[in-house]
Amino acid sequence: xxxxxxxxxxxxxxxxxxxxxxxxxxxxxxxxxxxxxxxxxxxxxxxxxxxxxxxxxxxxxxxxxxxxxxxxxxxxxxxxxxxxxxxxxxxxxxxxxxxxxxxxxxxxxxxxxxxxxxxxxxxxxxxxxxxxxxxxxxxxxxxxxxxxxxxxxxxxxxxxxxxxxxxxxxxxxxxxxxxxxxxxxxxxxxxxxxxxxxxxxxxxxxxxxxxxxxxxxxxxxxxxxxxxxxxxxxxxxxxxxxxxxxxxxxxxxxxxxxxxxxxxxxxxxxxxxxxxxxxxxxxxxxxxxxxxxxxxxxxxxxxxxxxxxxxxxxxxxxxxxxxxxxxxxxxxxxxxxxxxxxxxxxxxxxxxxxxxxxxxxxxxxxxxxxxxxxxxxxxxxxxxxxxxxxxxxxxxxxxxxxxxxxxxxxxxxxxxxxxxxxxxxxxxxxxxxxxxxxxxxxxxxxxxxxxxxxxxxxxxxxxxxxxxxxxxxxxxxxxxxxxxxxxxxxxxxxxxxxxxxxxxxxxxxxxxxxxxxxxxxxxxxxxxxxxxxxxxxxxxxx
Ligand code: BES
Ligand code: MN
Ligand code: ZN
Numbered sequence: 001x002x003x004x005x006x007x008x009x010x011x012x013x014x015x016x017x018x019x020x021x022x023x024x025x026x027x028x029x030x031x032x033x034x035x036x037x038x039x040x041x042x043x044x045x046x047x048x049x050x051x052x053x054x055x056x057x058x059x060x061x062x063x064x065x066x067x068x069x070x071x072x073x074x075x076x077x078x079x080x081x082x083x084x085x086x087x088x089x090x091x092x093x094x095x096x097x098x099x100x101x102x103x104x105x106x107x108x109x110x111x112x113x114x115x116x117x118x119x120x121x122x123x124x125x126x127x128x129x130x131x132x133x134x135x136x137x138x139x140x141x142x143x144x145x146x147x148x149x150x151x152x153x154x155x156x157x158x159x160x161x162x163x164x165x166x167x168x169x170x171x172x173x174x175x176x177x178x179x180x181x182x183x184x185x186x187x188x189x190x191x192x193x194x195x196x197x198x199x200x201x202x203x204x205x206x207x208x209x210x211x212x213x214x215x216x217x218x219x220x221x222x223x224x225x226x227x228x229x230x231x232x233x234x235x236x237x238x239x240x241x242x243x244x245x246x247x248x249x250x251x252x253x254x255x256x257x258x259x260x261x262x263x264x265x266x267x268x269x270x271x272x273x274x275x276x277x278x279x280x281x282x283x284x285x286x287x288x289x290x291x292x293x294x295x296x297x298x299x300x301x302x303x304x305x306x307x308x309x310x311x312x313x314x315x316x317x318x319x320x321x322x323x324x325x326x327x328x329x330x331x332x333x334x335x336x337x338x339x340x341x342x343x344x345x346x347x348x349x350x351x352x353x354x355x356x357x358x359x360x361x362x363x364x365x366x367x368x369x370x371x372x373x374x375x376x377x378x379x380x381x382x383x384x385x386x387x388x389x390x391x392x393x394x395x396x397x398x399x400x401x402x403x404x405x406x407x408x409x410x411x412x413x414x415x416x417x418x419x420x421x422x423x424x425x426x427x428x429x430x431x432x433x434x435x436x437x438x439x440x441x442x443x444x445x446x447x448x449x450x451x452x453x454x455x456x457x458x459x460x461x462x463x464x465x466x467x468x469x470x471x472x473x474x475x476x477x478x479x480x481x482x483x484x485x486x487x488x489x490x491x492x493x494x495x496x497x498x499x500x501x502x503x504x505x506x507x508x509x510x511x512x513x514x515x516x517x518x519x520x521x522x523x524x525x526x527x528x529x530x531x532x533x534x535x536x537x538x539x540x541x542x
Contacts, residue, residue, distance in 0.1 A: 145178020
C-alpha cells in the first residue's frame with residue numbers, strides 16, 4: 001500500500017528503473033497539502049489520513065469509452081451487482097434505457113456514480129479539437145468530486161470497466177482536481193478538507209502515482225494563482241519555491257535578490273519590479289536527474305511571475321485590474337511542471353526560471369519614456385508600463401540561453417499571461433502558442449489535445465514588428481496600434497531568444513466559474529501543466 005505520498009506506489013513502476021535521486025518530501029505549500037490521493041483499503045475502513053470516517057461510502061464505476069451501449073448497460077449492471085450494489089426496479093430501468101454520461105444512483109451504503117462517457121466528434125482541425133478519452137473521464141470524474149465532498153463521503157471505491165490507461169489516469173486526475181478547494185479563510189472550510197479515501201479496483205500503483213503527480217502539480221499551480229497578492233509577493237514566492245524542493249537531490253534552487261538582479265544587468269526585470277515593496281527576484285530551479293537517458297541538452301522553461309499587475313503608471317481601470325493577482329499564472333504553471341518533473345523522476349534535464357516582480361504604482365516606479373538596458377545589451381524604450389510581462393521575460397530569457405556547454409538549452413519555452421489580445425482572440429480556454437519550430441509545435445498541440453489542455457498555434461508574422469519601432473532606443477515595449485497585440489508581444493520576445501528553438505505560450509490561467517469538470521469554482525486552472533507534462537514524457541531530442 002502506498003503511503004500518503006505515493007512513494008510506495010513508485011516502487012511498482014514497470015520496466016528498468018534508473019536511480020533518479022531523492023525527490024523532495026515537502027508536504028504542503030501555502031496551506032495546500034501536497035500528498036494527493038489518500039488511499040483506504042476495502043472493508044477495513046480508511047487507512048490513510050483523515051477521511052471524515054463517519055460519512056457514507058460511495059462507489060464510482062468508470063466505463064471505458066470503447067464499449068457499445070448494450071455492453072455498457074449490461075456489463076455495468078453486473079459489475080454493480082458483484083460489488084453488492086442492488087439497484088431497485090426504477091433505477092435499473094433508468095440505467096438500462098437512458099443514454100447519458102453521469103448516472104447518480106443510490107446504493108445500500110451510499111451514493112453510486114456511473115461514468116459512461118459518450119464521444120462527441122468535433123471534425124476537422126487535424127483532430128486537435130477532439131475530446132480525448134483522458135479528457136472525457138477527467139471532466140466527468142471532476143464533476144462528481146463536488147457531490148462527493150458535499151455528501152461528506154468517507155470512502156470512494158472506484159472500479160474500472162474496460163478503461164484504458166489514459167481513461168484511468170484521467171479519472172484519478174479529475175477526482176483530485178475536483179477535491180481541491182481554495183477557500184482556506186471561510187469559516188468551516190479548510191484547504192484539502194476531509195475528503196474521501198480511495199479504494200481502487202482495476203488501477204495499478206504506477207497509474208495511481210502518475211495521477212497523483214500530475215494532479216498535485218496542477219493543483220499547486222492553481223493554488224499559487226488563487227493566493228491573494230499580499231500573501232504572494234516576489235520574496236515569499238521565491239522562498240516557497242526553495243522550500244518546495246528542500247531535501248531533493250535532483251532539483252537545486254537558486255534565488256537572485258534585487259541587488260543581484262541589478263548587478264546582473266537585468267535592467268528590464270529591475271525596472272518593472274523596483275516600484276514595489278518587495279523588489280524583483282529571479283528563481284532558477286535546476287533539475288538534473290541521475291542516470292538520465294533521453295536528453296543531451298536541457299530544456300529551459302521561463303514563467304512570467306507578475307505577482308500583481310496594476311499596469312504601473314499606465315494604470316489599469318478597476319475592471320481590468322480586478323483579476324491581476326493571476327498575472328503570475330505562467331510562473332505558477334512552470335513551478336507546477338517543475339514539481340511534476342521532480343516527483344515523477346522525469347529523465348530529461350530541465351531548467352525552470354521564474355521571473356518575479358510586482359508591477360506597482362509608486363514614486364520609484366518606472367515611467368513611460370524611460371529607456372531601460374536589457375541584460376543582453378539591447379535598449380528598450382518604455383511606451384507603456386502595462387506591457388511589463390515581455391520585459392521581465394526578456395531578461396530571464398537571456399539568463400536561460402547564456403548557459404554554457406552541457407547546460408546550454410536545446411529549446412526555450414515560456415509561459416505567460418501576456419496579453420489581453422490573446423484572450424480576445426482565443427477565449428479563456430485555448431492558450432495561444434507561438435513556435436519557431438514546426439515539429440515542436442505539432443508535438444505540443446497533440447500533447448495538449450490528449451490531455452484536454454489545448455493550445456492553438458499563432459503566427460510569428462514579422463511584418464508586425466514595425467509596431468515596436470523606437471526613435472531613441474533599439475526597440476519599444478509596445479506601440480500605438482492595439483491590433484494583433486499578442487503577435488507584437490511575441491515579436492518583442494523573439495528579439496531575446498538568440499538562436500535557440502523557442503515556444504511561447506500566451507495563456508489566460510484562470511477558470512471562469514462555474515467551470516467544467518474538476519475546475520468547479522472560479523480560480524487558477526494550472527493551464528498547460530498537463531499538456532507540457534505529456535510533452536515531456538514523450539520528448540526525445542534530435
Ligand atoms: N497581464 C496583462 C495581460 C492580460 C490582461 C492577460 C488581461 C489576461 C487578461 C499584461 O501585462 C498587459 O497589461 N498587457 C497589455 C499590453 C499593452 C499595454 C500593450 C494588454 O494586453 O492590454
Ligand atoms: Mn500589464
Ligand atoms: Zn501583466
